[in-house]
Amino acid sequence: MSTPHRSPRRPSLLGSALAALVTVVAVSAGDAVARVFPYGPRHRSINDLGNQFVPFHAHLWDLLHGRAAGGLLLNWQSGYGTSFLPDFGTYLTSPFAVLVGLFPRQDIDLAVYVVTLPKTAAAAAAMAWLLRTQRRGPAWAAGLLGASYALCGWSVIEASYNPMWMDGLIAFPLLCLTGEWALRSRRPAVAVVVVALCWTANFYTAYMATLGAVLVLLVRLLLTREGVADRLRVLARAALTTTLGVALSAPVLVPLFLSSKQAYPGWFKPFVPTSTEDLLARLLPATYSFSSPALFIGTGTLLLAAALPFHRAVAGRERLVWTGLVLLVLLSFQWVPTHLAWHLFATPNGSPYRQTFVLAGIVVMAAWAGLSAGPPRPWALAGGAGVLTAVLLAATGSRLATSWGLALFGGGLVLAGAAWWALRHRRLVLPAVAVLALVLLAQAAATTAQGHRGKLAGLDDYPVWGAAHTARADALAGAEGWPAYRTDAGRPALTGNDPMLLGGEGGAYYSSHTPDLFTRTMVALGAGWTSRGRNVQSLDNPVTDAVFSVGARLRPDGTVARAEVPPLVTVRPQGPEPAYGASPFANQELLLGARVYEDPLSPGVCRTGTEAFLWAPEHNGTARLADGAAFRLNANPPRNRAALQPMGPSHGPASKLVFEAAAPAHWQLSCLDRSLLTAAVARLRATAAVSVRVGSSGVRAELPPGSTGTAVLSVPAIAGWTCNGRPAAARLGLVAIPLDGRTTSLTCTFRPPGLVPGAVAAGVALVVLAALLGLPGRPGPLAAGGRLRRRLRRPDPAGAPADLPRPAAPADLPRPERQRT
Numbered sequence: 001m002s003t004p005h006r007s008p009r010r011p012s013l014l015g016s017a018l019a020a021l022v023t024v025v026a027v028s029a030g031d032a033v034a035r036v037f038p039y040g041p042r043h044r045s046i047n048d049l050g051n052q053f054v055p056f057h058a059h060l061w062d063l064l065h066g067r068a069a070g071g072l073l074l075n076w077q078s079g080y081g082t083s084f085l086p087d088f089g090t091y092l093t094s095p096f097a098v099l100v101g102l103f104p105r106q107d108i109d110l111a112v113y114v115v116t117l118p119k120t121a122a123a124a125a126a127m128a129w130l131l132r133t134q135r136r137g138p139a140w141a142a143g144l145l146g147a148s149y150a151l152c153g154w155s156v157i158e159a160s161y162n163p164m165w166m167d168g169l170i171a172f173p174l175l176c177l178t179g180e181w182a183l184r185s186r187r188p189a190v191a192v193v194v195v196a197l198c199w200t201a202n203f204y205t206a207y208m209a210t211l212g213a214v215l216v217l218l219v220r221l222l223l224t225r226e227g228v229a230d231r232l233r234v235l236a237r238a239a240l241t242t243t244l245g246v247a248l249s250a251p252v253l254v255p256l257f258l259s260s261k262q263a264y265p266g267w268f269k270p271f272v273p274t275s276t277e278d279l280l281a282r283l284l285p286a287t288y289s290f291s292s293p294a295l296f297i298g299t300g301t302l303l304l305a306a307a308l309p310f311h312r313a314v315a316g317r318e319r320l321v322w323t324g325l326v327l328l329v330l331l332s333f334q335w336v337p338t339h340l341a342w343h344l345f346a347t348p349n350g351s352p353y354r355q356t357f358v359l360a361g362i363v364v365m366a367a368w369a370g371l372s373a374g375p376p377r378p379w380a381l382a383g384g385a386g387v388l389t390a391v392l393l394a395a396t397g398s399r400l401a402t403s404w405g406l407a408l409f410g411g412g413l414v415l416a417g418a419a420w421w422a423l424r425h426r427r428l429v430l431p432a433v434a435v436l437a438l439v440l441l442a443q444a445a446a447t448t449a450q451g452h453r454g455k456l457a458g459l460d461d462y463p464v465w466g467a468a469h470t471a472r473a474d475a476l477a478g479a480e481g482w483p484a485y486r487t488d489a490g491r492p493a494l495t496g497n498d499p500m501l502l503g504g505e506g507g508a509y510y511s512s513h514t515p516d517l518f519t520r521t522m523v524a525l526g527a528g529w530t531s532r533g534r535n536v537q538s539l540d541n542p543v544t545d546a547v548f549s550v551g552a553r554l555r556p557d558g559t560v561a562r563a564e565v566p567p568l569v570t571v572r573p574q575g576p577e578p579a580y581g582a583s584p585f586a587n588q589e590l591l592l593g594a595r596v597y598e599d600p601l602s603p604g605v606c607r608t609g610t611e612a613f614l615w616a617p618e619h620n621g622t623a624r625l626a627d628g629a630a631f632r633l634n635a636n637p638p639r640n641r642a643a644l645q646p647m648g649p650s651h652g653p654a655s656k657l658v659f660e661a662a663a664p665a666h667w668q669l670s671c672l673d674r675s676l677l678t679a680a681v682a683r684l685r686a687t688a689a690v691s692v693r694v695g696s697s698g699v700r701a702e703l704p705p706g707s708t709g710t711a712v713l714s715v716p717a718i719a720g721w722t723c724n725g726r727p728a729a730a731r732l733g734l735v736a737i738p739l740d741g742r743t744t745s746l747t748c749t750f751r752p753p754g755l756v757p758g759a760v761a762a763g764v765a766l767v768v769l770a771a772l773l774g775l776p777g778r779p780g781p782l783a784a785g786g787r788l789r790r791r792l793r794r795p796d797p798a799g800a801p802a803d804l805p806r807p808a809a810p811a812d813l814p815r816p817e818r819q820r821t
Contacts, residue, residue, distance in 0.1 A: 015132055016125035018143030023124040023150045024117055026441045030156060030448020038110055042452070043461040045109060049161040050462025051535070052510055055497035056091045057100045057115075057163075058108045062500075064101035069482055069505055071696030074750045077499040079509030079518050079536065080486070080548050081715040085752045086259035086513045089252035094119070094167045094201040108501075109464040112163060119166035124150035126173040127364060133180050134220070134365070137372040140433055144440060145364050145371075148301040149173075151444035152360035153282065153294030157451035158351055165354070168205020171198035172361045175209050175242075179217035182238035183224065192769055195245020200252050205354070208342055210242065212358035215329065216365065219321050240772075247765035254758035256513075262719060262753075263512060264519040264533045267349045267639075273334040274353075280391050281398035285412070285443035286405035288454030293333055293353035296447050297360050298440040299388070299412035303420065304367035304376070307384030313373040322366040329359050375423040385417050408446055412439045462495055469494065469502065471558055476503040479560040483568060483694035485551025488538055491643070492556060496535040507548065510535035518716040521733030525591070526584030526615055528634070528643025537643055541613065542672065543588040543596060546681050548714045564681060566714075569689035569701040569746065571739065573709045578732055584615050584644055585670040591732050594680035598671040604657035606650035606671035614657065615644045616667035623647070625655040689746075698749035705744055711737040713748055723748040 028039075037044040045054055059077065062068035069076035075084035096115050103111035128146030131137065150169065159165035175198060178191040199206045217238055221231045246253070274282075274292040281287055282295040283302065308314065309323050332338035333353060340347065342355040370376060376384065392409055395401045419435040422428035463469075472489065479487050480503070488506035489498035496510030507522065514534040523529070527539040542563060545553060551565045572593055580587045585597045598610060606612045614623055618637050624630040625647050633642035647657070650671060657669055689701035689711075699713060710731055715721070717730035723746055729736040737746055 012132075012139055015128040015139035015142035015146065018140060019124035019128040019146030019150065020121035022144065022147035022437060022440065023121050026147070026151050026444040027117060027120055027156060027160075027448060029441065030445035031452070033445055034449040034452035036452050036456075037464050038113060042456060043463060044113060044161075044452075045462045045464060046161055046455045047459040047461075049112075049163075051460070051496045053091060053161075053163055054109055054112050054462075055495055055501035056087060057097065057112050058105065059500040060092050060097060061100050061103075061105050061108060061111075064098065065105075073697040073752060073755075075500075076482070076694065077503075077505050078497060078511075079514070079716065080505070080507050081750075082509060082511075082515065082518065083255075083259060083513070083718060083720060083750070083752050085252065085755065086256045087511050089200070089203070089256040090512060091164055093252060094164060095197065096122075096167075097163075106465050106470065116160060116163050116166060119163070119170065120150050120155060123155070123166065123169040123173070126170055126177070127361065130173040130177050130180070131365070131368045133177060134368065135372045137368060141371055142368070144298075144433075144436055145301055145368055147444075148298040148440055149361055149364045151298065151440065151447075152357060153285075153287070153296030153447055153451075154353075154356040154360060156444060156448040157288060157294045157454075158354070159357070160448070160451070161455065164202040165205050167198070167201035168209050169357050171201065171206045172209035172212055172358055174198055175206075175213035176216050176361070176365075178241060179213055179220065179238055182217070182234050182241065183220055185237065188237070188241055189769065189773055191241040192245045192248065192765075195242050196248035199246050200249040203249070203253055203256065204344070205357075207344060208355045208358055211342065212329075212355075212361065214238075215325060216362065219325055222321055223318055244765045244769050247761045250758035250761035250765075251755060252758070254754035254761070255752040256754075258719075258754040259513045259515075259752065262515055262517075264514050264516045266512070266534060267532045269347060269349075269352075271336055271339050271347045271352055273336075273339075275398075277394060277398040278400050279334070281395040281400040281405075283391055284395055284401060284405040284409045286402050286408060286446040286450040287400045288450050289400050290351060290454075290458065292400065293356040293359075294451075295356060295359070296443070297363055298416075298443055299409060300416035300419065300436045300439055301364055301367045302388060303381070303384050303413065303416050304370050305363045305384075306387040307376040307380045307420075308366055308370040310380035310383035311370045311373065311376045312380070313377075314370055318369060322369050326359070326362055326366050329362055333359070375420050377424075378421060381417050381420055385413060388413055402450065404446060404450070408443050412443055415439050472498075472554060473502045475554055475558055475560055476552075479552035479554075479562070480504070481551055483692055483699075485549050485565055485567075487552040487560075488545070488550045488554065490554035490556070491538050491540050493538065496530065496537075498538075504552075504554075506538050506550070507544075508536065508538040515716060515718045517718055517730075517733060521716060523641070524580040524584065524587045524733070526588070526644030528617070529641045530639065532639055533641075539643060540646055541588070541644060542674075542677060543592055546677065546684070547588070547591050564678075564685075566681060566684040566688050567692050567701075568694070568699065568714050569692055569703075570684045570712050570714070571687045571689075571703065571707050571709055572712055572731070575709075580732065583668060585613070585668070587732075591734075592677075592680055593684070594676065596673055596676040596680055598673060600669050600671060601652075604669055605653055606655065606669065608650060608652040610650050610671035610673055612647040612650045612655065612657065613644055613670050613672060614647050614667065615670070616664045617641050617643075618666060619659075619664035622660040624658055624660070625650065626658050627651060627654050630660065697751070698747065700748075701746045703739070703744050703746065706741050707739050707743065708741045709739055711739055711743075711746055713737070713746075719753045720750050721748060722751070 032039040036042040073085055075082050096119050099115050100111040124146040127149040128142040131142040155169055174194050178194050181187045181191050225231050278292050282292055285296050309319050415435050416439055419432040422432040476487055482505055487504035489502050489504045495501055498508050499506040519533045519536055522536050525544050528537045546565050549565045549568050553561045555561055578590050589595050600606050616633055618635045619633045619642055620635045622630045622632050628648045631645050634640055635642035689703055691702045693700045712731055713735040715735050717735045721728035721735050723737045
């Protein structure tokens with residue numbers, strides 16, 4: 001005879017601790033098997049991890065230690081001065097990110113790796129806590145299922161090199177937990193704070209996690225609440241706390257969204273659903289693909305979820321709803337409208353299945369729904385095993401399936417099935433738990449290792465901090481002269497964000513927020529790019545160095561080239577509004593305000609005594625002067641654009657331009673006269689600001705008396721600059737201020753667009769939350785409603801709250817921590 005089902009007790013830390021431990025061991029083992037940093041010689045910093053995220057964390061380290069040029073609002077080091085709050089909100093607002101400050105700076109790669117481990121462990125612990133909040137069940141089982149979630153394929157393959165995505169992995173169970181609180185009318189203030197933290201840590205994955213949490217809450221409402229009015233009250237509470245939490249994060253979110261709209265357009269690739277064979281193959285361990293969803297989750301968890309439809313100890317409606325939710329979410333990955341809905345209605349650059357972690361969490365909850373009713377009986381296990389066997393057979397036709405993956409899946413299915421069956425016998429509980437843990441560890445470690453192999457084979461990789469980094473950083477520090485002049489980390493670069501990683505105040509910048517204005521300005525001047533325009537490279541050119549006040553530039557041989565340059569603020573004479581044309585050489589002269597280039601004497605030949613510069617933005621190959629060294633131009637339109645290349649001094653016909661392969665369709669050679677450039681710089685210095693002071697988010701300059709024309713601040717004129725109390729103007733892409741002859745000082749301040757509206761929204765949210773919670777002794781609607789509901793509850797003998805219906809009794813499920821009869 002069944003007994004009444006008891007409500008979940010307060011979750012213990014045991015399950016969460018077990019989940020965290022298993023997760024850390026599995027990830028570390030997989031990294032060690034793959035022999036990647038820090039366990040072996042292979043690079044871990046592939047693609048954006050080494051190119052973006054490690055340098056951004058290095059900049060955060062500098063901010064935490066008071067060594068950065070700039071502050072939270074403005075980054076003086078990158079892109080000749082760019083907005084930092086959107087980058088901060090996109091990459092660095094995780095509470096875990098500050099842990100990098102505990103490491104030596106030269107260990108920044110290790111610091112970023114170590115930070116990902118507690119993030120993954122926190123996701124496992126949060127899921128284990130959520131499961132035992134939803135319903136009763138043994139702590140060890142919640143721990144293994146929580147670890148299975150945190151070790152899903154999406155986590156160990158994709159999020160492992162996108163550290164900020166790990167915050168979404170943590171956010172999903174936390175946001176589902178706020179739904180549980182709304183269901184029980186508990187902890188409204190804490191729920192608001194949790195939502196705010198999740199959305200601030202990484203809004204992109206938090207958005208996906210919120211969609212998933214809404215789906216889970218709808219299922220929980222359907223299964224635990226009766227009546228439209230009661231369900232609507234729960235939804236209203238959840239919607240209110242979510243709205244207030246998102247509003248609290250608005251000071252970061254609003255500038256971030258506005259910055260995204262002003263960013264250079266990224267790569268657009270139409271979404272193409274994955275084939276069924278490949279989709280099913282990704283359920284196997286040890287598979288890798290950049291363009292299909294990493295669906296792997298431990299076979300023990302999959303078996304429970306697959307057995308749920310056959311598990312008669314679970315109410316039929318519950319089996320139907322959880323199974324239906326899993327299938328519907330999986331199908332939503334393959335349909336264009338729902339694909340767009342998951343990704344904020346824009347197909348992402350790169351991996352098109354960034355929402356996969358939500359499905360992993362839902363599968364885990366479905367597995368827990370079955371397990372909490374007791375271990376599946378043999379025929380239910382047989383039904384689930386049959387489903388997974390069909391998956392295995394279908395996956396063998398996919399090119400993504402590996403022999404290791406097939407073996408691990410098949411072997412894991414047999415072992416997990418035997419373990420779940422053995423749990424029905426008290427004496428076999430501990431061996432069964434050990435088997436389940438070992439299956440999960442082996443499969444997750446193999447998936448981690450295979451992911452590393454696949455990424456290293458198909459993506460760019462970047463070296464960890466070593467002797468070359470130290471030498472460059474020391475050279476830049478020794479040449480530092482900010483704000484009298486800028487120091488540029490030079491080319492060739494180690495990463496797309498060398499100024500943040502190594503030091504200086506250069507032109508290189510790579511971000512999802514690279515401003516459209518900055519990219520187009522630098523391209524007009526001859527700069528190269530990668531990542532389809534969002535990774536703008538430093539421009540090695542003495543004319544642009546003069547314009548941007550670059551007085552020291554690091555050379556490839558480790559030496560520093562110095563030059564006399566104007567200060568950050570110069571004064572240009574009155575004249576018609578200039579506009580860029582097709583030639584980068586003419587554009588440089590326009591921005592400088594003087595003619596400094598000569599046309600070649602004949603095609604490919606510069607006059608003796610001048611310096612040759614080649615512009616061939618679509619050339620992928622080498623070029624040289626006949627008597628000089630060869631230079632590589634790296635173009636791969638539209639992904640890569642070759643930069644304007646200095647070719648060296650010309651000696652007349654003996655220095656004729658030579659292309660090693662066929663000449664590109666479009667190229668231009670121009671010849672720089674250094675004497676003309678020196679004279680032009682002297683004229684700019686003569687009328688420039690007499691003093692310049694730079695703060696964390698602004699500039700103050702003193703001008704010569706009677707200055708007229710236009711003052712130009714050598715900073716990209718991105719939105720947010722105000723000068724002397726008015727929005728700044730723009731001149732050829734730089735911040736400009738008209739002068740009337742009476743202005744003797746300039747005060748230019750940068751404030752990211754959206755910061756004030758975001759702060760207002762957060763303030764309103766705080767006021768509304770305070771009003772809803774009330775004061776001590778005078779509770780507001782949220783607090784009073786919760787207290788009233790708790791007073792009305794009359795616990796039954798089994799301890800279940802009266803407003804939560806009791807499902808059928810679970811079968812006896814032995815637990816290793818204590819046996820019961």
